[in-house]
Amino acid sequence: MSDALPPTIKDVAQRAGVHSSTVSRALANHPGIPAGTRNRIRTLADEMGYRINPLTAALMKSRRRRSGGSGEVAVANLGFLVPQHRVHAWRPRSWIYEVYRGAREQAHDMRYGLDAYWAEDGIANPTAFERMLRNRGVQGLILAPEHEAPMPFDLDWDKFGVISLHYGASQIIPRFNQLVSNHFHSMLELCRRCRDFGYRRVGLVLRDHPDTHFEYGRLVLGAFLAGVGESSQLASIPPLSQTEIDVDQIATWARRHRVDAIIQAGGGFSLEFDPPAMVRQLRHNGIPAAAGVGLVIMGHRPEFNLATIDEQTDRLGAMAVRMLVESIQQNQRGVPAHPIVHQLDARLCDGDSLPRLTRKKKTPSRSGTA
Numbered sequence: 001m002s003d004a005l006p007p008t009i010k011d012v013a014q015r016a017g018v019h020s021s022t023v024s025r026a027l028a029n030h031p032g033i034p035a036g037t038r039n040r041i042r043t044l045a046d047e048m049g050y051r052i053n054p055l056t057a058a059l060m061k062s063r064r065r066r067s068g069g070s071g072e073v074a075v076a077n078l079g080f081l082v083p084q085h086r087v088h089a090w091r092p093r094s095w096i097y098e099v100y101r102g103a104r105e106q107a108h109d110m111r112y113g114l115d116a117y118w119a120e121d122g123i124a125n126p127t128a129f130e131r132m133l134r135n136r137g138v139q140g141l142i143l144a145p146e147h148e149a150p151m152p153f154d155l156d157w158d159k160f161g162v163i164s165l166h167y168g169a170s171q172i173i174p175r176f177n178q179l180v181s182n183h184f185h186s187m188l189e190l191c192r193r194c195r196d197f198g199y200r201r202v203g204l205v206l207r208d209h210p211d212t213h214f215e216y217g218r219l220v221l222g223a224f225l226a227g228v229g230e231s232s233q234l235a236s237i238p239p240l241s242q243t244e245i246d247v248d249q250i251a252t253w254a255r256r257h258r259v260d261a262i263i264q265a266g267g268g269f270s271l272e273f274d275p276p277a278m279v280r281q282l283r284h285n286g287i288p289a290a291a292g293v294g295l296v297i298m299g300h301r302p303e304f305n306l307a308t309i310d311e312q313t314d315r316l317g318a319m320a321v322r323m324l325v326e327s328i329q330q331n332q333r334g335v336p337a338h339p340i341v342h343q344l345d346a347r348l349c350d351g352d353s354l355p356r357l358t359r360k361k362k363t364p365s366r367s368g369t370a
Contacts, residue, residue, distance in 0.1 A: 007050045008330040015048065016041050020330075050331070077113040078324060079138040080104075084120035095299070095313060096144055099165065102317030103142060110325055113137075119144075130155050140324040142317075146170050146213065158334035161327040163320050167341075168215025174335040177327070179320050181299070181311040182343040183216065183265075184223040189348050190263055190296055190309065191227025195234055198357030199261040199294055202228065204239040205250055207266030217241075220265050220298075247278055251285030254293065261294030261354065276304050279353070295353040299346075307354035310347045319344060 013020040018041070026033045026041040033041075080100050082090065090097055100116060107114035117133070133141075140161035157174065164170070167180040194202045204224045208217040221239060228234045240253045245264075254262060264278070275297050282289040289295040296307040323342065327333070 006331050006333070007045075007048045008332055009050075010330060012041065012045050012048060012050050016044050076111070076139060077115070077137040078107055078140045078142065078321065079133055080114060080116045080142045080144075081119050082116050082144050084118045090116075093301075095311075098301075098313035099317040099320070102314030103321045104317070105314070106318035106321040110321065112321070112325065114321070126154060130159075134159065140328050142320050142324060143173075143176070146172065161324050161333050162335075163324045163327070165316070165320065166213075167219070168213070175339045177323070177336055177339050178341045179316065179323060180341065180343055181316065182345045183219055183298075185343075186298060186309045186346045186348070187220055187223035187263075187265070188227045188230075190298065191224065191231070191234065193348060193350075194261045194263070194294060194296070194354070195231050197294070197354060200233060201235045201237055201257065201259050202261045202263065202294075203237040203254065203257060203259040205245075205253075205262055205264045206239055206241050207245055207264075208241045208243065209266070217266070224263070224265075245273065245278070247281040248285060251282055251287045254282075254287050259293065260357075261296070262289065263296050263298060265298040275300060275306055279306070289353065294355070302347075302349035302351070305351045305353075307351040308349045310349050312344065312347055316344055 009020045009023050013023045016023065018037075022033060022037070023041055023045070026038040027045060029038060080103060082096055082100070092098070092101075104114045115136075117129075138160070140163075143162065143164040143166065145164075145166040154173070162176040164176045164178045165180065166178060167183070169175055191202060204221070206217060206220060210217060224239060228236060237257050237259060240250065242249065250262070253259070279289045279295065282293075282295075283291070287293055294307070296309070298309040299311055300306075300308045301313075302308050302310050319342075
């Protein structure tokens with residue numbers, strides 16, 4: 001696999017000293033661009049080895065048909081790679097499905113087709129899997145997080161535009177441009193909100209995936225320590241790390257450290273994780289979550305009237321498609337020489353599980369007064 005990536009429209013524009021849109025219109029022989037400029041840009045593009053992406057031409061043709069009211073469907077396709085072992089969760093309420101739904105709506109609006117493909121099909125026969133993608137006109141791939149869709153196989157990545165939803169370096173595949181929720185900012189905001197609401201002993205329960213999602217756990221943990229450390233009002237509570245959520249263990253930890261607010265991170269949008277059931281189990285164990293002890297779920301939809309960090313999965317999916325389409329149109333495929341991490345701020349949603357605390361003001365001592 002060559003390290004040299006094919007030239008993009010931006011590369012041609014930079015060499016020609018014009019805007020990218022000028023290059024695009026010149027290569028399309030737009031009459032609004034002077035003939036001399038068109039010829040100069042075409043010659044320069046040929047010398048640099050730039051080739052007009054056939055997908056771009058197909059997309060523009062599709063848009064022209066759309067504006068004409070022909071009702072023809074898109075001929076440009078994208079793929080969303082998901083794990084076979086999550087097929088039971090491939091329906092509304094799972095994190096990955098909600099991202100996919102947002103991505104598919106955005107793809108439809110941009111006249112692209114987008115379908116889900118199971119990662120295990122590539123494991124069994126990666127050559128046939130890649131041929132199938134190519135035969136279906138798939139020009140770009142959205143990769144689920146590695147702990148959601150492990151992909152111990154290799155594709156000829158130079159044939160695809162790729163955007164990954166995995167945070168951090170992959171242990172299996174090359175590192176691509178990434179789009180993730182801004183977990184660090186979310187955790188800082190949570191710590192500040194708990195402090196502003198009167199909580200002083202805020203504890204973190206981290207459902208960790210150290211084997212497949214190491215950097216996520218370290219990022220969330222670091223953000224929590226930073227959030228507590230920036231305020232002298234918050235006590236230092238040892239975080240509780242779990243591979244799977246164990247409510248009995250959480251209750252024991254909360255009692256030992258006299259926690260007055262719990263931030264639960266890493267539970268995710270999975271069908272196995274039921275926040276209301278967690279609240280009931282905590283109360284059964286003597287921890288009155290949502291009725292005395294604050295509780296915030298980091299990375300869930302604003303439902304059940306619980307306080308949450310909403311990662312806005314529909315927007316995450318839509319942004320992934322827009323970024324992927326842009327890279328394809330600019331002929332940016334394969335493994336980037338300098339991968340970029342794009343982050344989308346989540347939304348803090350207050351709920352009944354994090355009420356404001358009313359703390360009694362201390363009255364001055366009367367001893368020694370006249």
